[in-house]
Amino acid sequence: MKMVVRMITGLALVLVLGGCVTGQQRGWVTASVRGANYTEDYIYDVSIQTTDGKRVGLGIARVNEFSRGGTSGSECCAFIPAVGQTIKVVWQVGGRQQDKSQWRTYSRDVVVTGAMPKKKDAYNILIVRFFQEHQLEAELIPDRGEAGGTASPRVDKLYSGQRAMRQKGE
Known part of the structure; x- marks a missing residue:
């Protein structure tokens, strides 16, 4: 009986330690983040957090107004809650x-949409889109950086220099 208990304990320990080796929590994914702004608000600072307010290590600085391109730079990379x-x-x-x-601060909880990556070492992008009336959406675009691959059609046209208005849910 002691041997069975030891085997079960050993197996449990291996499973726990094996989860630590991957460095990734279940239900999380590695991604960079970008902003797409479909408003005339100048968005100075964006923080991505868990629902209990803990920062995940990603954010965006200075998302331009739609009339000024509507884009931000990209920040890489952190583990974030997955789709x-x-x-x-x-x-x-x-x-x-x-x-x-005089700046105003807004906060919204949003479910990450999109698709999960097919490859473990994929370059994934979380695009946070800002819409009128302080609405937003967050979409994970997987496998964005494959060598020789084409850009995902889900990446906002703003990032290719086209001023194409987008509505929430498109």
Whole structure:
């Protein structure tokens, strides 16, 4: 009986340690983040968090107004909740010449949509899209960086220099 208990304990220990070796939590994925702004708000700062407010290590600085291209830079990379999981997005909106004390902060919980990567070492992008009335969506676009591959049609046209308005859910 002691031997069976030891075997079960040993197996449990191997499974737990094996999960640590991968460095990735179940239900999470590695991704970079970009913003796409379909409003005339200047979005100064964006933080990606878990629903309980813990930062995941990704954010966006300075998402331009739609009339100025509507894009941000890209920040790489962190483990984030995967497709079907909920994230909290916190962002600050203010005028370019406005004092920071006048900026407004918004926060929304949003379910990550999109698809999971097929490859373990895929280059994935989380695109956070900002819409009128402070609505947003977050879409995971997997396997974006395959050598010789083409850009995913899900990447917003704003990133190729086209000013194409998009509506929530498209």
